[in-house]
Amino acid sequence: MEAYKRWVRRNKEYLHSIESLANGLTWLLPERFAESEIIPEAVTSILGIMTTVNGHIIETTPSNAHVKPQECSSFPYSLCLTLMKDVETLVEVIAEQFYGDDNKWNFIAVTEAAKVLARLALLRNSGYKMLLQGGETINDGKDPNDANQPQTHIRLSQKWQDGNFTLEGRALSALSMFGENARMISNPTWVHSAEHHQRATVELPETDIKRPTLLSILTEKGLTGGLMLTGEVMFIARPLVYVLLIRKYGPRSWLPWFISLTIDLIGMSSSTMSLIGHKDRRLRLSDPEKDELRRRKLWLAFYLMRDPCFGKYTRQRLESAEKTLEHVPVVGFFAAKLIELLVGAQTRYTYMSGS
Incomplete structure (x- = not known):
């Protein structure tokens, strides 16, 4: 494994080109593979795992300035979460094909429970900071738009756009872009915040940096800290519930849909309320955390793509829009294709889970 790590770090540019080529070639697979979703999803998962692992090896190179000693030695929960997301659709497809539509939810529940445990552990290890991209991106207080920072979330999103080649998977390009648009361009003042953070990191010895505990957060921040923590716990637990x-x-029942929406709204309200009217600098969100809140709010739109709302309302609206645009040259063609892909993607829980 050490020899493989050295090879990856020496040939990272070459390896990136190979990964991009492999993802592109998935679009050229024979159409007969479309008869079974397991094969294309398995290929997508394997490519995703390879990309994730290789990216983690490169990002944890000891010589990298942004890698702290404790990050290298601690358990890589962010890596585990990304790997689980790489295989969750494959798990759903296999479970549905071999165990049926009803029993597949047992396997999906196990997958979501594993992600909940990993995110709770990551939340604790990070000092109860807000999870970015569901925990896949480490919340170190630095702006990910900085050219000097590792582009983890961009790489992970790119494999969704390049790797899925089933009918449902092609719709994820639009859905992934929709999620990424939640990461709006921040005010240029982030530069000063990042520089201040870097200076503070350099000036303080590693032994002087104490990780906040649950008790210290509730003691020092009181109700505000409790609201923020409540928002994070509800965000983590919502998919499993x-x-x-x-x-x-x-x-087809409305009860899961309403309860899930309620948990999301209460969680985001708790996070927002904890910031209103407070001038304490310790309670201010960093730019990545603000982007994360925007992303979570935008992802509420996925409720329109989840049953029973989709079957009773959204699908009729999409079909009506398709009929309206079908006579418009070019626009009608692309609108019909986009709607077809969205309808296909809606059949998979993992595509619309927002987890």
């Missing part, structure tokens, strides 16, 4: 309710009441 949603799946367990679907497992019990079925995907």
Whole structure:
């Protein structure tokens, strides 16, 4: 493994080109593979795992200035979360094909439970900071738009756009771009915040940096800290609660949909309320955390693509829009294709889970 790590770090540019080529070639696979979703999803998962692992090896190179000793030695929860997302759709497809539509929810629930445990552990290890990109991006207080910072979230999003080649998977390009648009361009003052953070990191010895505990947060920040923590816990637990309710009441029931939406709204309200009217600098969000809140708010639109709302309302609106635009040259063609892909993607829980 050490020999492989050295090879990856020496040939990272070459390896990146190979990964991009492999993802592009998936679009050229024979159409007969479309008869079984397992094969294309398996190829996508394997490519995603390879890209993720190689990226992690490069990002944790000891000579990299942004890698801290404790990050190299601690358990890589962010890596595990990304790997679970790489295989979750494959798990859903295999479970559905071999165990049926009803029993597949048992496997999806196990996957969501594993992600909940990993995110709770990551939340604790990070000093109860807000999770970025569901925990896949480390919240170190630095702006990810900085050219000097590792572009983890960009690389991870790119594999979704290049790697999926099933009918449902092609819709993820639009959905991924929709999620990424939540990361709006921040005010240029982030430069000063990043420089201040870097100076503070250099000036303070590693032994002087104490990781906040749950008790210290509740003691020092009181109700504000409790609200922020409540928002994070509800964000983490919501997907598991949603799946367990679907497992019990079925995907056509409104109860799981309403409860999941309620948890999301309460969680985001708690996070927002904890920031209103407070001038304490310790309670201010960094630019990446502000972008994360925007992303979570925009992802509420996924509720329009989840049953039973999709079957009763959204699908009719999409079909009506398709009929309206079908006579418009070029626009009608692309609108029909986009709607077809969105309808296909809606059939997979993992594509619309927002987790």
